[in-house]
Amino acid sequence: MKEPLIYEISSPGRIGVNLPECDVEEAPLPQDLLRQDLALPEVSEVDLIRHYTRLSQLNHGVDKGFYPLGSCTMKYNPKVNEDVARLPGFVHTHPYQAPGTVQGNLFLMYHLQEFLKEISGFSAVSLQPAAGAHGELAGVLMIRAYHESRGDHKRTRMLIPDSAHGTNPASTTMAGYETIKIVSDARGNVSLDDLHAHCDDTVAGLMLTNPNTLGLFEEYVLDIARMIHECGGLLYGDGANLNAIMGIVKPEHLGFDVMHFNLHKTFSTPHGGGGPGAGPVGASDRLAPFLPGPIAVIERVDDICEADEAWDEEGYCYRLRMPESSIGRLKAFYGNFGVCLKAYTYIRMLGATGLRQVSEHAVLNANYLLSRLKDVYPLPYDRACMHEFVLSGSLPGAPGVHTVDIAKRLMDFGFHPPTVYFPLIVPEALMIEPTETESKETLDAFADALIQISREAREDPELLTAAPHVTPVARLDEVGAARTPVLHCLRD
Amino acid sequence: MSYIPTTDADRAAMLRVIGVESVEELFGDVPEALRYPQVKLPRQVSEPEALRELREISEYNVDLDHTPCFLGAGAYRHFVPSVVGHVIGRSEFYTAYTPYQPEISQGTLQIIFEYQSMICALTGMDAANASHYDGATALAEAAVMAVGASRGKRRKVVMSAGVHPEYRAVVRTYTQGAEMAVAGDQDGVSEVSTLAEMVDADTACVVVQNPDFFGHLESPPALRALADAVHAAGALLVVSADPIALGLFAPPGNYGADIVCGEGQALGGGLSFGGPYLGYFACVSKYLHKMAGRIVGQTVDRHGDRGFVLTLSAREQHIRREKASSNICSNEALMALAAAVYMTALGKSGLRRVAELCYHKAHYAATQLSALPGYELLSERPFFKEVSLRCPRPVTEINEYLLDEWGIVGGYDLEQDYPHMANTMLVCVTEMNSKEEIDLLVEALSNVEEEA
Numbered sequence: 001m002k003e004p005l006i007y008e009i010s011s012p013g014r015i016g017v018n019l020p021e022c023d024v025e026e027a028p029l030p031q032d033l034l035r036q037d038l039a040l041p042e043v044s045e046v047d048l049i050r051h052y053t054r055l056s057q058l059n060h061g062v063d064k065g066f067y068p069l070g071s072c073t074m075k076y077n078p079k080v081n082e083d084v085a086r087l088p089g090f091v092h093t094h095p096y097q098a099p100g101t102v103q104g105n106l107f108l109m110y111h112l113q114e115f116l117k118e119i120s121g122f123s124a125v126s127l128q129p130a131a132g133a134h135g136e137l138a139g140v141l142m143i144r145a146y147h148e149s150r151g152d153h154k155r156t157r158m159l160i161p162d163s164a165h166g167t168n169p170a171s172t173t174m175a176g177y178e179t180i181k182i183v184s185d186a187r188g189n190v191s192l193d194d195l196h197a198h199c200d201d202t203v204a205g206l207m208l209t210n211p212n213t214l215g216l217f218e219e220y221v222l223d224i225a226r227m228i229h230e231c232g233g234l235l236y237g238d239g240a241n242l243n244a245i246m247g248i249v250k251p252e253h254l255g256f257d258v259m260h261f262n263l264h265k266t267f268s269t270p271h272g273g274g275g276p277g278a279g280p281v282g283a284s285d286r287l288a289p290f291l292p293g294p295i296a297v298i299e300r301v302d303d304i305c306e307a308d309e310a311w312d313e314e315g316y317c318y319r320l321r322m323p324e325s326s327i328g329r330l331k332a333f334y335g336n337f338g339v340c341l342k343a344y345t346y347i348r349m350l351g352a353t354g355l356r357q358v359s360e361h362a363v364l365n366a367n368y369l370l371s372r373l374k375d376v377y378p379l380p381y382d383r384a385c386m387h388e389f390v391l392s393g394s395l396p397g398a399p400g401v402h403t404v405d406i407a408k409r410l411m412d413f414g415f416h417p418p419t420v421y422f423p424l425i426v427p428e429a430l431m432i433e434p435t436e437t438e439s440k441e442t443l444d445a446f447a448d449a450l451i452q453i454s455r456e457a458r459e460d461p462e463l464l465t466a467a468p469h470v471t472p473v474a475r476l477d478e479v480g481a482a483r484t485p486v487l488h489c490l491r492d
Numbered sequence: 493m494s495y496i497p498t499t500d501a502d503r504a505a506m507l508r509v510i511g512v513e514s515v516e517e518l519f520g521d522v523p524e525a526l527r528y529p530q531v532k533l534p535r536q537v538s539e540p541e542a543l544r545e546l547r548e549i550s551e552y553n554v555d556l557d558h559t560p561c562f563l564g565a566g567a568y569r570h571f572v573p574s575v576v577g578h579v580i581g582r583s584e585f586y587t588a589y590t591p592y593q594p595e596i597s598q599g600t601l602q603i604i605f606e607y608q609s610m611i612c613a614l615t616g617m618d619a620a621n622a623s624h625y626d627g628a629t630a631l632a633e634a635a636v637m638a639v640g641a642s643r644g645k646r647r648k649v650v651m652s653a654g655v656h657p658e659y660r661a662v663v664r665t666y667t668q669g670a671e672m673a674v675a676g677d678q679d680g681v682s683e684v685s686t687l688a689e690m691v692d693a694d695t696a697c698v699v700v701q702n703p704d705f706f707g708h709l710e711s712p713p714a715l716r717a718l719a720d721a722v723h724a725a726g727a728l729l730v731v732s733a734d735p736i737a738l739g740l741f742a743p744p745g746n747y748g749a750d751i752v753c754g755e756g757q758a759l760g761g762g763l764s765f766g767g768p769y770l771g772y773f774a775c776v777s778k779y780l781h782k783m784a785g786r787i788v789g790q791t792v793d794r795h796g797d798r799g800f801v802l803t804l805s806a807r808e809q810h811i812r813r814e815k816a817s818s819n820i821c822s823n824e825a826l827m828a829l830a831a832a833v834y835m836t837a838l839g840k841s842g843l844r845r846v847a848e849l850c851y852h853k854a855h856y857a858a859t860q861l862s863a864l865p866g867y868e869l870l871s872e873r874p875f876f877k878e879v880s881l882r883c884p885r886p887v888t889e890i891n892e893y894l895l896d897e898w899g900i901v902g903g904y905d906l907e908q909d910y911p912h913m914a915n916t917m918l919v920c921v922t923e924m925n926s927k928e929e930i931d932l933l934v935e936a937l938s939n940v941e942e943e944a
Contacts, residue, residue, distance in 0.1 A: 002797065003598075006606050006836055016837035017573045019845050023927040027855035029848070030874050033709055035742045039613035042839040045575060052579040052603070052833060059599035061587035072589050076495050080539050082581070089550025092557040095567050095766030096904055098891065104552030105765045118532055130625035130767065131822040133809070137666075144669050170809035170819035174636070176669030179814040217521035246531075248519055253526045264822065268495075270583075272826030273600040274590035274622065274786065276768030292665070328665035332566060332628035332658040332755070333766025345546060351536025354494040356528075360515045361496045367518055368506040384518050411596050419592075422810070439497040440506060466794075471595040474793040478594075481791035481803040485780070487619045488609035489790075 003054045007489050010041035016048045039490055058472045059273070060416050066442050068369075070388045070419035070431025071165070071213060073243045073265035080349070081268065081342035090341060095333040099319050105337065106318030109296035112344045113280075116261055119347075119355065120242075121252030122282030126291040126323070127335035132240060134330060135260025135279030136171035136207075141327045142258055142283065142290040143205045143234045144175055149290075149325060152232070155204040159228075161190050163214055163423040165238060168207045177204055184425055188214045188381035190224055199231040209238035210254070211245070211386035213423040213431070215366065225255025234258065234287070242266040243435070244363055244387035247356025251282075258283045267343035278339035292330045294320035361436035362387040365443060369434055372447040376454050380426050388433035390426050398457035403428040405464035406453055412470050413449040556763065556901060560929040562857075564878050564920025565705070565904040566627065566656050567766060568758045570736065570846065571923055573837045576760040580830050590786070590822065594801045595793075600825065601800035604788040607832040614738045614835075615752040616745020617774035621785035623823040624771025627755025628659040631699065631732050632666035633773065633784045633818055634751045638697030638728045639672060640817060641782050646696035646727065648673045654682040654704030655732060657909035663699075672696075680912075684714050688721035697728040697751075702744070703737055706870065706906070706918065707854075707878030712747045719748025728779070735759050735772065735831075736850065737876050739843030751775045760834030761827055770827035781807060784818030786825075849923035850877035853930065857921045860934045866941055870916060878920045880906060880913075884941055887917045898936040900929075 043051070060067070067074035084090075093102050113125040129135035140158065147155045158172040161182045169179040180198055185191040190208070206228045210218045218224060228235050237251050237259030243266045245251075251259050263269050264277035271277070283291055301315040320334065350358065363386050370389045374382070377391040393403030407417035407430070419431040434443055456463050468475065498506075503515075512518060519527060537545065561569060580586065584599060591597030591604075604622045611620035624630035635649045649667070651660060651674055660677050667674065676690055687698055698718065702710045719729045728750040736758045744752045756770030757763075775783055781804065789803035809816040838846060858879045862869045866884035883890055887905035894900040903919040910916075921930065 003602065005602070005609075006832075007609065010839075015839050015842050016575065017842055019571075019838075019842060019849070020923065022849055022852050024853055024856035024930070026848075026852045027859075029740075029851065030709070032713075033711060033741050033874060035738070035740065035746070038739065038840045038844065040610055040835050040838070040840040040843060042841070043836060045837070048575055048833070048836050049578070051836075053582070055599040055602055056579075056582040056584035057599065058597075058602075059584040059588050060593075060596035061584045063583040063587045067589070069589055069592075074589060077583075077587055078495060080542060082586075083543065084546045086577075087547055087550045088557055089547070089553045089555045091762045091764055092555045092569075093553050093765045094556060094561065094563045094569070094763050094901070096563050096565055097554065097556075097901060098895070101554035101895070101901070102765065104549045107552065108549055115533060121529070130629070130824075131820075133819040133821045134625060134629075137819060141665070141669060166809040166811070166813045166816070167819045167821050169814035170812075170816040173814045173816070174666070174670070174819055176671065217519075219521050222523060245522070248528065249522050249526050250529050250531075253529065254523070270586045271589045271822070272586050272824075273588040273597075273829065274825030275625075275822040276824050276826060277822040278768075327668065329628070329658055329661045330665055331626050331662060331767070332656065332769075333626075336625075336767040337765040338762075338768050341546070345542055347533065348537055348545065349539065349542050350494050352531040352533040354536055355531070355533075357494045357496060361494075361498055363518050364498070364503065364506055364510075364515050367510045367512075371510045384512075384520065386518075407593070408595065411593070416596065417593055437495050437497070440502040468595050472598050473595055473797060473799040474795050476594050476793045476799045476801050477791045478801050478803070481789040481801045482806070485619075485787075485803060486790040487605075487780075487787060487803075488612045489605070490609055490612055 005489050006041045006051055009047055010043055012042055014042045014044050016043055016045045065414050066438060066446055067416040068418050068432045068434050069416060070433040071240055073433060073435055075268055075435035076437035077268050077270040078346065081345050084345045085338050085341045103318055106296050108344055109340065110298055110318050112340050113296060115347045116280055116282055119246055120259060120282045121250030123285050124288035124291055125280055125282045126293060126295045127280045127340055128292040128330045129260060129279035129281055130331055130336050131275060131277040132260055132262045132279045133167040133171060135281045136167055137174055138281045138292045138330055139236050139258040139260060140171050140175040142287050143236065145290045145327050146287055147204060154202055157202050158204050159198055159206040162425050163212050164207060164209060165213065165240065168238060188216045189219050192220055192223060195224060195227055199227050201232055203231050203233040205234040205236055207236040207238060209241060211241045214381055214390050215385040215388035216381060216383055217386055221254050240265060241387065244359055246359045247352060248359050252284055258287045263339055263343040268346045269339045269342040276336050276339055278336040289324040290327055291323045292328065293322035293326045294334060295323060297321045358436050365434040365436060365438060369432060369443050369447055373450055376451050388431060391430045392426055393428040393430050395454055395457045398461060401457040401461050401464050403430055405467060408475060409453050409464045409467035410449060411468040415446055415449060559899060559901055560932060561901040562903045562919050562921065562933060563901050565918055566755060567763055569763060569922055569924045570758050572760050575837050576830050576833045579833045580826055585829060586826055591802060594799065598799060601788050603829050603832050605790060605800050607828045608788060610832060610835045611772050611774050614735055614743065615774045616743030617752050618777035619780045620774035621783055621787050622825060623828040624773055624785060625824060626769040626771045627732065628662040630753035630771030630773045631659045632663045634730045634753050635663050635697060635699065636666060637782050637784065638730065641728060641779050642696050646694050647671060648675060648694045649697055649699060650675050650687055650690045650695055651677045651699040652682045652687055652701065653677040653680045654706060655699060655701040656705050684710060684718040688718050691722055691725040691727055695725060695727045697730050698722050699730045701732040703734060703876045706880045707875040709741060709874040709876055712742045715747040736847050740847035750779060756831050759831035761830055768824055768827055770824045770831055782817055785820050785823055846923055853925055854879060854921040857919060857930045861937060864938050877922055878918055881917045881919050883915045883917055886915055890940055893940060894936055900933055900936055
C-alpha cells in the first residue's frame with residue numbers, strides 16, 4: 001500500500017495543466033531578478049489524479065466511519081453545505097469589491113452573526129477569527145482592552161482550570177498575561193475553594209469550558225461567574241463544547257462575558273484534515289465594543305451606499321464596520337467566509353428546534369455509550385455526562401497495556417480512536433464524543449469493539465501493543481521522527 | 493431534519509439502558525431556571541429551499557467570473573485547474589481531522605510533507621510548517637517568533653510601509669499585549685537602506701514584502717545588503733512574498749532571509765470573499781524549533797517501512813501549554829492540499845509560465861495606461877503583476893464609473909491606506925485578464941476626464 005512521493009514520480013518535461021498562449025507583446029524580463037531553478041515536481045494530469053486519489057484512500061474520515069474524537073465534534077458534514085460554498089456568486093467575489101456589489105455576502109455575514117447571537121444570548125458577534133484558538137486570542141485581548149480602557153492596569157493574571165484545552169494557556173501567554181492553574185474537585189468541577197483562593201484584584205478573568213473537557217456540566221457555574229465578577233474579572237467561555245447545550249441554555253445567561261464558537265465543530269463544517277475552521281467570537285454588552293473587526297452591520301442608505309445598491313426597497317444596505325473600541329484586525333479581510341456559508345446553511349436547515357434536537361441527541365448518545373462502557377473501563381467521575389465523557393485506559397488485570405494500545409487496536413475495527421491522554425487530569429485518558437449523527441447500531445458496534453479489546457488486553461496483550469494490524473502502515477516511530485527531523489524531500 | 497438517525501424506538505431503548513425516563517433528566521446539572529430558553533431563529537427549510545435561498549443571496553453579488561476585474565491587493569484571481577477542486581473535494585480529505593493518529597492519516601500527512609517540500613523549494617528555506625490562517629497571521633507569527641528567537645530580549649519589529657496595510661494591522665493586534673514595538677511603517681519607511689539604518693540592539697527582526705504592496709520588485713543585491721546589516725545587528729530578516737512571483741523571481745533564501753511567509757491563496761485557492769486562505773510559512777533550520785504550527789516529518793513504522801507523522805510537537809500548545817511557541821491548533825490544511833495539487837499540476841515550468849503571463853500582461857497594461865493623458869506610473873521601478881497608477885480623478889469616482897458604465901471592477905484605491913497617495917490606483921493584471929479586457933480598461937479610463 002505504499003504510495004511514492006510526488007517527487008519520485010516526477011519526470012522532466014511533463015506538466016499537469018494546459019496554459020494559454022500569451023496574447024500580448026512580451027516584455028523583456030529583468031534578468032538580474034530571476035531565479036535559476038525551481039524544484040517543483042513535473043507530472044502529467046493522470047499521474048497527479050492517481051497519486052492524490054491513492055493518498056486519499058489512506059485516510060480515515062467521517063464519511064468513511066465513526067470518528068469519536070473527544071472535544072472535536074466529528075459529526076457528519078451535510079453535502080448541501082459543500083454545494084452552497086461552491087456557488088459561483090460566492091466563490092468569485094473579491095474582498096475589496098465595493099459594498100454595493102457584495103450585498104449578498106454581507107447579508108449572509110450579518111444574519112449569521114444574528115443567528116449566533118440568538119443561540120448564545122450575546123449582544124454582538126464578530127466572524128473575524130479563523131479558528132477556535134484564534135477566537136480565544138481575540139477574547140483574551142478583548143478582556144485586556146476592557147481593563148485597560150478603565151485604567152485598571154494591575155490585572156496581570158488569567159485563571160485557567162487544570163482540565164482546560166492547551167490553547168487556553170497558550171492564548172493567555174500571547175496576550176501578555178500570566179497563567180494561574182485552578183484545580184478540579186472530586187466531582188470534576190472547578191474547585192470553588194481553589195478559585196476563591198485566587199480571586200483578587202490582579203485577576204483579569206477566568207477561561208472556562210462548560211461543559212468542561214471531562215464532558216461534565218459545571219455544577220456551580222453560577223457561583224463561579226459570581227466569584228469572578230465580584231473580584232472584577234471577566235468570564236471567558238471556550239465554546240468548543242457548545243454542541244451539548246444549544247437550545248438547552250444560553251452561555252450569556254450563565255454569566256459568560258465573551259465566548260468563541262467553533263463553526264467546524266458545532267455547526268457541521270468539515271475539519272478539512274486540520275482546517276479551515278472558523279472561530280467567531282460573541283460578547284456581552286460591556287465587551288461588545290472591543291470585538292475584532294470589521295463586522296457586518298445594516299444601515300440606512302446614505303450617500304456612500306447608493307439607493308440602487310441597497311439590499312431592499314426600504315433603503316437598507318449591509319456594510320462592514322469596525323466596532324467602536326475594537327482590538328483590531330485578527331486576520332486580513334473578514335474571517336473564513338467560505339466556512340461561514342456552510343454554518344449559515346446548517347442553521348437555516350435545522351432551525352431552533354433542530355439545533356435543540358442536535359444537543360439532546362449528542363448528550364443521549366454519549367450517555368448511552370457511557371452506560372455500555374462504564375463497567376468495563378474505569379470511570380474517574382461517575383456522573384451523567386453531556387456530549388462526551390472520559391474513561392481511563394488503565395484496565396484492571398492488564399498492566400502492560402496503555403491507552404495508546406487500545407487506541408491503535410480500535411483502528412483494526414474500522415474506528416477512529418477517541419482523543420487520548422487528554423484531559424491531563426485523568427491518567428491514561430480516553431475522551432469519547434460520539435455526536436448526534438451516529439446511529440444506535442454504530443454506537444453498539446463501537447461499544448462491542450471496546451469491550452472485546454478489554455478482554456484482549458488481559459488475554460492477549462500483544463495483540464494490542466503490536467496494533468494496528470490492518471492499516472496502511474504499522475505503528476510509526478514518532479520518537480525517531482523528532483530526534484532526526486526529515487521535513488522535506490529536496491536534495492540539498 | 494437534523495441529520496439524526498435515532499428512531500423513537502432507539503431512543504426508548506437507549507434511555508432504558510441509561511436508566512432515565514427522559515432526555516431532559518440528562519440535563520439535571522443545568523440550572524433549572526435557565527433551562528430551555530426561547531431561541532428565535534427563522535423557520536427551518538428543506539434542502540431544495542435552502543439551495544434556492546442561498547443561490548438567491550449569492551445573486552446579489554457581482555460575480556467576477558463574468559466581470560473583468562483588476563483588483564488584487566493581497567487577494568488574486570488566478571486560474572485554478574480543475575484537478576484542484578476534484579482532489580480537495582474528496583471527502584476522505586475534507587472530513588478528516590488533524591492527523592493525530594498517523595496510521596489512518598497517511599494521506600493527509602504525506603501531502604503535507606510534499607507541500608512542505610514544495611514550499612521549501614519555492615522560498616529557498618530549510619523547513620516549512622503545515623500552514624497558518626492566512627498571509628497576515630503568518631507574518632504576525634513571524635514577528636512573534638523573531639522575538640522568541642532572541643529569548644524575548646529584543647522587542648522591536650522594524651516593518652516596511654510596503655507591507656500590506658492589513659498585515660501590518662494584524663501584527664499590531666497580535667503584539668498589543670506583548671510589550672513589543674513596531675516601527676518604521678507608520679513613518680512611511682520602505683527604502684531598504686533606511687530600514688537597515690533603523691536596526692538597533694533591541695530589534696528582533698526587519699519585515700519587508702517583495703513584491704511590495706505597490707507591486708514593486710526589490711533587487712536581490714539590495715535585499716542581500718539589508719540581510720547582512722540585519723544579521724550583523726543580531727536580528728532576523730522576514731520576507732512576505734507572493735508565491736506566484738516566486739515561480740519566476742529569486743527566492744528569498746538566495747538573499748539571506750531567515751523567515752519567508754505569505755498568502756498562499758493564489759496557489760489554487762478561490763477568492764471566496766477573503767477566506768479561507770492559506771498562510772504559508774518557512775524558515776532556515778537554525779530557527780526550526782521556534783516555528784509555530786504543525787510540522788510533518790518522515791519516519792518508519794515497526795516493519796521499517798516509510799511513513800509520516802506530526803513531529804516536533806514539544807513546541808505546541810497541547811504539550812507546552814503556556815510555554816508554547818503559539819496557540820495555533822486548527823490551521824488551513826485543506827488549503828495547503830489545494831496548494832500542493834496546484835503546484836503539482838503546474839510544476840516547475842507551469843508556475844514560471846503563469847508568473848511570466850502575469851508579468852507580460854501587467855506590463856502591457858502599464859504601457860497602455862501610462863500613455864493615456866492624465867495617467868502616469870507612480871515609479872519607474874521594476875514590478876510584477878501590480879502597478880501603481882496615478883489617475884486624473886479620485887479612484888473611488890473612477891471605479892464607480894468603470895462599474896456603472898463599462899461593467900469593469902477597477903483597481904484598489906491606495907489613498908485609503910496611504911493618505912499622500914491621492915488619485916492612485918493599484919492595478920492588478922493576472923493571466924486571467926485577456927488582452928480584450930485590458931484594452932477595454934484602457935478605453936474606459938481614456939474617457940474618465942470627460943465623463944466620470
